[in-house]
Amino acid sequence: MVEIIRRIPLFEQLPLDQLESLISDNQLYLKNYSKGTTVYNQKEHCNTFDIVILGGLVVYSLLENGSAMMMFEFAQGHMLGANLLFGDTHTYPFTIYCLSDAQLLHITKKAVSHFLHDYHFTMQFIGMLSLNSQKLNQKITMATQKTLRENLLEYFRQQSRLQHSNSIILPISKKQLADYLGVQRPSLFRELKNLKDEGIIDVSNRMIRLHHMHNSV
Secondary structure (H helix, E strand, O other): OHHHHHOOHHHOOOOHHHHHHHHHOOOEEEEEEOOOOEEEOOOOEOOEEEEEEEOOEEEEEEOOOOOEEEEEEEOOOOEEOHHHHOOOOOEOOOEEEEOOOEEEEEEEHHHHHHHOOOHHHHHHHHHHHHHHHHHHHHHHHHHHHOOHHHHHHHHHHHHHHHHOOOEEEOOOOHHHHHHHHOOOHHHHHHHHHHHHHOOOEEEEOOEEEEOOHHHOO
16 A cells, blocks of 8 residues: 555655554545445535545536536546545535546545645645645536636637647537537537537537637627
């Protein structure tokens, strides 16, 4: 277990005896989760700061219109719960479940308090907190300040840049895309049809071809 933990940049400079002592005291522990398992329910109390060792997780928020908005995903090396562990509100605002079989390293508040005396750990910890905060701010902007069309086309632009092509393959299903954008599937399908009818995109299952997107918003 120590070998796994020392491979994480956050812990690479911490004294070995300190890690071993906290592991033996069960302040750091590994736990395996099966695909589809809910790790944390919305409004559940946060007791640990967690790091994804293997697999992937997804964060959902239930909206007033009955749809579920996919806030973001956690992949290997990402952390969750750190912003809640020391805050005034200690409950998860979202539901988190496993997209695949996963393994998490759980770290108690007591252990984190010990580690924060180390400068390297503290700077890495702050950096990870900042990254999570930026992702959340982007999602809030998407949910509150932009139209479905704007968010959809921005998502296509991002995928176009990542895939280095104007013909992209959606990495997720249309249901997952609707969840990501925080809308019902009929709304997504209607906007896709509108974009196709206007000649902005072509759609064939998961294949999307982009045309003249700079004129579309």
